[in-house]
Amino acid sequence: MATATEVQRRYGKTQRVDRWWVEPAFLGGGLLLFVIYSTVSALILGNSWHYEAGPYLSPFFEPLIKPGWVPEWISPAVFILWAPLGFRTTCYYYRKAYYRSYLLSPPACAVTEPAKSYSGESKFPLILQNAHRFFLYVALLFIPVLWYGAAKSFWLSGEGFGVGVGSLILVANAFLLMMFTLSCNSLRHMVGGGLNCFSCTAVTRGRRRVWEIQTLWNEHHRGWAWASLISVGMADLYVHLVANGVITDLNTWTNF
Amino acid sequence: MPQAHLKVWRGGNDGEYVEYDVEYEEGMVVLDVVHRLQATQAGDLAVRWNCKAGKCGSCSAEINGKPKLQCMCQMGTFEAGETITIAPLKAFPLIRDLVTDVSWNFRVAETMPELKLSPPDADGHRRMHQIDIDREQEFRKCIECFICQDVCHVIRDHPENQSVFAGPRFFTQLANVAMHPLDQNPSSATVAHGFGLDYCNITKCCTEVCPEGIHITDNAIIPLKERRVDEYYDPVKALIRKISGKK
Ligand code: SF4
Ligand code: SF4
Ligand code: FES
Ligand code: FES
Numbered sequence: 497m498a499t500a501t502e503v504q505r506r507y508g509k510t511q512r513v514d515r516w517w518v519e520p521a522f523l524g525g526g527l528l529l530f531v532i533y534s535t536v537s538a539l540i541l542g543n544s545w546h547y548e549a550g551p552y553l554s555p556f557f558e559p560l561i562k563p564g565w566v567p568e569w570i571s572p573a574v575f576i577l578w579a580p581l582g583f584r585t586t587c588y589y590y591r592k593a594y595y596r597s598y599l600l601s602p603p604a605c606a607v608t609e610p611a612k613s614y615s616g617e618s619k620f621p622l623i624l625q626n627a628h629r630f631f632l633y634v635a636l637l638f639i640p641v642l643w644y645g646a647a648k649s650f651w652l653s654g655e656g657f658g659v660g661v662g663s664l665i666l667v668a669n670a671f672l673l674m675m676f677t678l679s680c681n682s683l684r685h686m687v688g689g690g691l692n693c694f695s696c697t698a699v700t701r702g703r704r705r706v707w708e709i710q711t712l713w714n715e716h717h718r719g720w721a722w723a724s725l726i727s728v729g730m731a732d733l734y735v736h737l738v739a740n741g742v743i744t745d746l747n748t749w750t751n752f
Numbered sequence: 753m754p755q756a757h758l759k760v761w762r763g764g765n766d767g768e769y770v771e772y773d774v775e776y777e778e779g780m781v782v783l784d785v786v787h788r789l790q791a792t793q794a795g796d797l798a799v800r801w802n803c804k805a806g807k808c809g810s811c812s813a814e815i816n817g818k819p820k821l822q823c824m825c826q827m828g829t830f831e832a833g834e835t836i837t838i839a840p841l842k843a844f845p846l847i848r849d850l851v852t853d854v855s856w857n858f859r860v861a862e863t864m865p866e867l868k869l870s871p872p873d874a875d876g877h878r879r880m881h882q883i884d885i886d887r888e889q890e891f892r893k894c895i896e897c898f899i900c901q902d903v904c905h906v907i908r909d910h911p912e913n914q915s916v917f918a919g920p921r922f923f924t925q926l927a928n929v930a931m932h933p934l935d936q937n938p939s940s941a942t943v944a945h946g947f948g949l950d951y952c953n954i955t956k957c958c959t960e961v962c963p964e965g966i967h968i969t970d971n972a973i974i975p976l977k978e979r980r981v982d983e984y985y986d987p988v989k990a991l992i993r994k995i996s997g998k999k
Contacts, residue, residue: 512817591954617952618948
């Protein structure tokens, strides 16, 4: 039996009268800006645009891996960026955002999508989204690395401890990236969501507490996702601008 | 008295939208206005309803393109003079006017796995702790309005998927079985096998429209997907299983 609205099964058909396209357009545009900026900054310019200034290292390059056999035109960021790229691409929130904005699947709720057939995440390539757990393990390893970078930024060789605007930016960035990782849906499952019996033992009761707290963070996963995306881009830009002499860093050191 | 300008679907599949002006009073909901329309100008208008309190899940329709309960949609949310389009649910076969045949959902319901409860305690009672059933109780709020099923693009835009995809309302039911503290099903991940869970691309429209505010995607679908990951896609767990020789 057909439905009364069969004729509506054409792309973009909807009876919604609100501005449903604003959100996907805005978020899609934001993601695109970030992808373009980070590709240019970290991969295309790479070694030809300084990414180290005094005690600061751009987070796109943390930890700096620069073995001698790698030619100069290859940016050291390639050894780092696959991890956050994989983590964010397979993230449940970002999936929602780019499925809507780019794959138009669907563009917005109750707005007809263009695709003729649909198999969701059941087939290649989208079945690869299941690798999110793997990327989560990697992202957890990156948390101490980013804090190490932030801590290092308070120590100028030759002068010792000090504070600069760059150190504060790197601390804020490490915090936001950490919170993005710690608010992950997959982590929510691992800390306690995967249990069926919370009350059974002291350990499961403890894990329930952790799950409850993590759930509070998880409810704002979208917020952490955007805040950390903006902060990592800004931190990279700031370090580059200081490193290339475009701006001067305000700090407590005398020779930097 | 203010006037509402309505555009209501009339007839079956070959029907059309008919426009009406209906007087209403402040505080009314869309269903009140539809009833007044029925009483004054369109005596044969078919509309399903029951409780007028957002609890029976009968009055689902698409109001200005958004799947909603007619009895929970306040007239005060519209601009004066705005045309209010009231359409039947589009994912289901139309019977007439605002009434659709939602029986596909009942057929899916028949395929749901049952709880296999563990044996009772010595005194013949089964005991559960509140903290173990908080999660399931969220899903129990469902009033089976099937608005989430209607909005889900997997079947709304691709009706052929109805044969492989149970839909968000039933993912909460599967999650209920999977997370149940007394359930003895061999594996909580396999509970969600064969219901098309991986057709869902977690774009969250079901959660956006649910009138009961059930976090369908975050609390049922993603947890089910994660249970599948535990079994098939977690590299660390796979390694541990290999080393310990356990399945
Ligand atoms: S989140 Fe999944 S189940 Fe819910 S509407 Fe979207 S595709 Fe359908
Ligand atoms: S989950 Fe929500 S939207 Fe879906 S049928 Fe139940 S109450 Fe309705
Ligand atoms: S990082 Fe977003 S869900 Fe895991
Ligand atoms: S009439 Fe019962 S939910 Fe609207």
